[in-house]
Amino acid sequence: MRDAPHLPSETIREALDAHFGLKPAILEFLPLGNDSASWSFRADDHFLKVRAGDGRMPGAAVPALLRDLPHVLAPLPTTSGAPYATVNGFALALYPLLDAAPAVEVGMSAEHWRTIGKAISTLHTTPLTPALIQAADRETYRPGRRELIPAIEAALRAPQDDIAKELADHWTARKEIIDDLLQRTDTMGPRLAAEEPPLVLTHGDLHTWNILIDKENNLWIIDWDEAAVAPRERDLMLVIRGIGPGLVSEDDTAAFFQGYGDSTVPDERLLSFYRAAWAVRDIAEFGERVLLDPRLSEEARQDAVEGFLSLFEPGDIVEIAT
Known part of the structure; x- marks a missing residue:
């Protein structure tokens, strides 16, 4: 921030x-x-x-x-x-x-991806002890910050300053796409929950900004704020097409699964849900920053407008999800 x-x-x-x-x-x-x-x-x-x-x-x-x-x-x-x-x-x-840099900045080799694949396989097969279940969140099949959308859209109808007006114009131009994402996650989430897919411990934010590579070439997985007991596809979505341009290639995905080892094909419906849910969460978060958080500076709110726009750029999460 x-x-x-x-x-x-x-x-x-x-x-x-x-x-x-x-x-x-x-x-x-x-x-x-x-x-x-x-x-x-x-x-x-x-x-x-x-x-x-x-x-x-x-x-x-x-x-x-x-x-x-x-x-x-x-x-x-x-x-x-x-x-x-x-x-x-x-x-x-x-x-x-650590004397380390994010993997997105220094790049990951095929061996790095295999190492991360093995590490996530170990995570996904870790027994769900009472302590872990208590510490981690549990999948709700509802995008994060989804509940803020009505308040955001109400504020967009009566923008209070130029920054809010700018977001309102951009939101209106993309409302059909946003409404489709909301409808998809609102429909898919309860259906998937009713099927009770197998649950594992997931990281939930496994992209290359959250993998560090230190001077000894060791890999470190950081930022566990989204850790949750959920279907494994919650993590696998992030290494199959990813959430933005240039974060993961097909070769990276292949190397990851060489390390991961489980030959079970990921559930495409869950992957689709998690992509759309990620897009909804990010859209809501940027809307919250511009319209609902009075603590933020004008500079931070303007950054949020730019962040909102970036979600709809070619190859970014909205295109991936739709």
């Missing part, structure tokens, strides 16, 4: 000291990621993730339980052994700061 959280730096420092025994000389906000409820900081030689909400934090709790699995970057425990701490309506998780 471009904007820092509404949590004073001094409060963050006090929480790091109280819960992690860390008194950082450097606490630097990093404008990373595309999640309006999540923020990143450098705290000396640590990476700090701050997330809105002082309840469950699957993004820290799940990898903490998976720390013995290869390629999982787990959080550092608090002084009480918890995977994260809470303060003033926010959850804080601390990680080692």
Whole structure:
């Protein structure tokens, strides 16, 4: 996110000291990621993730339980052994700061894709213990932020400033596509839920921005905020055609499945649902930022308008989903 959280730096420092025994000389906000409820900081030689909400934090709790699995970057425990701490309506998780870069920037070889395939196969066959079931979300077969669409469309009918008016014009021009995605997910979701497909532990956000490659060529899977007990297609969708241009090729997909090993053909209906659900979630999230979040700066809201438009570009998620 471009904007820092509404949590004073001094409060963050006090929480790091109280819960992690860390008194950082450097606490630097990093404008990373595309999640309006999540923020990143450098705290000396640590990476700090701050997330809105002082309840469950699957993004820290799940990898903490998976720390013995290869390629999982787990959080550092608090002084009480918890995977994260809470303060003033926010959850804080601390990680080692790796000398690494996102795979989308440095590229992945066929061997890298086979390694990730094997790692995800291990994840999908991990027993669903009571602790994991409690830590992870559970599939609802409803796109994230779907419930915000009525409020977004109401705000679009009476835009309050130039940025909102710009989004309203772009939304109206694409309304037929948006309505089709909504109708598809609203129809498909309950049907799929009624069939009760097999469930596994999924990462839910497995694209090459969330795979790090360090200087020793080790791979690390990060950003477990979307971890959920769900059909395996929730992850496989992200490596079959992907969610945007250039993120995964057919050769990458083939190498991934060489490592993954399971020869069972993924369910095309589930893949189709998850593509459409991803598009709906992103459309709603950008709409929320422009119209429903009064904390955001004009710059962040304008970025959200551009993000909304990018979803409809050739090869991006809307085209993939439709």
